[in-house]
Amino acid sequence: MLGILAMLVGIGCLICFVIVLIKLFQNEGALKGILGIICGLYTLVWGWMNADRLGIKNIMMIWTLLLIIQLVLNFVFGVAMIPGYPPNPAPVVP
Amino acid sequence: MLPSNAFAPVSPLLRDRKFALVVAGTAGVQIALVSLSLPGWECPFFRVTGIPCPGCGLTRAVILLLKGDVPGSLRFHAFAPILLLTAVSLILFLVLPRSITQPAIAKVELLEQRTGFTVIILVGLILYWLARLLFMQTAFVQLIRG
Numbered sequence: 558m559l560g561i562l563a564m565l566v567g568i569g570c571l572i573c574f575v576i577v578l579i580k581l582f583q584n585e586g587a588l589k590g591i592l593g594i595i596c597g598l599y600t601l602v603w604g605w606m607n608a609d610r611l612g613i614k615n616i617m618m619i620w621t622l623l624l625i626i627q628l629v630l631n632f633v634f635g636v637a638m639i640p641g642y643p644p645n646p647a648p649v650v651p
Numbered sequence: 652m653l654p655s656n657a658f659a660p661v662s663p664l665l666r667d668r669k670f671a672l673v674v675a676g677t678a679g680v681q682i683a684l685v686s687l688s689l690p691g692w693e694c695p696f697f698r699v700t701g702i703p704c705p706g707c708g709l710t711r712a713v714i715l716l717l718k719g720d721v722p723g724s725l726r727f728h729a730f731a732p733i734l735l736l737t738a739v740s741l742i743l744f745l746v747l748p749r750s751i752t753q754p755a756i757a758k759v760e761l762l763e764q765r766t767g768f769t770v771i772i773l774v775g776l777i778l779y780w781l782a783r784l785l786f787m788q789t790a791f792v793q794l795i796r797g
Contacts, residue, residue: 567695571695588660632689
């Protein structure tokens with residue numbers, strides 16, 4: 558159940574990301590578009606900074622909400638963003 | 652209609668202090684969360700498709716670089732030193748007074764337009780990603796998955 562929810566949230570995030578990325582390519586050119594692919598955070602920040610001008614405030618709000626849900630799901634259910642990081646955690650000494 | 656600075660993407664970022672501050676701040680929070688093994692920003696592309704994007708592994712590569720583990724960092728992402736250098740420059744441009752940064756930004760813009768170094772770096776990054784996907788896909792995916 559939680560897996561399906563996480564998957565749906567992930568798909569929602571991807572859709573919002575692609576919508577904002579298309580806007581980024583259209584408005585700022587290919588190079589910043591590529592920068593947006595490489596660094597999703599850049600796309601997120603750019604989207605918020607230009608949300609009113611481009612009329613994508615609803616998309617940005619949905620995306621941010623989905624990101625918060627994703628963070629909460631990961632945090633509550635103990636799944637770190639990157640499994641196995643740090644690579645060699647210090648052993649817990651009683 | 653593309654803006655006139657479409658082929659010089661770094662200098663406008665340096666010029667817009669508010670935007671640069673938010674980008675640097677979110678990147679800093681992301682690095683802090685990942686280094687503390689807490690959940691942070693996840694690549695939406697990798698999460699859904701299972702295929703790493705061109706930027707996947709960069710956060711961990713930068714953290715390893717900050718810890719002094721150069722080989723480990725380069726194993727994760729070869730472009731980490733460039734990203735770290737960009738981040739340090741961004742912070743410097745944010746901290747230094749405008750009287751110093753404005754002429755420097757103009758020089759960066761001129762350099763970007765004349766040499767096209769940003770284009771070269773970004774195209775190189777895409778080629779690096781394609782090479783990793785084509786020639787070492789399993790190892791690449793496993794490395795990113797952790």
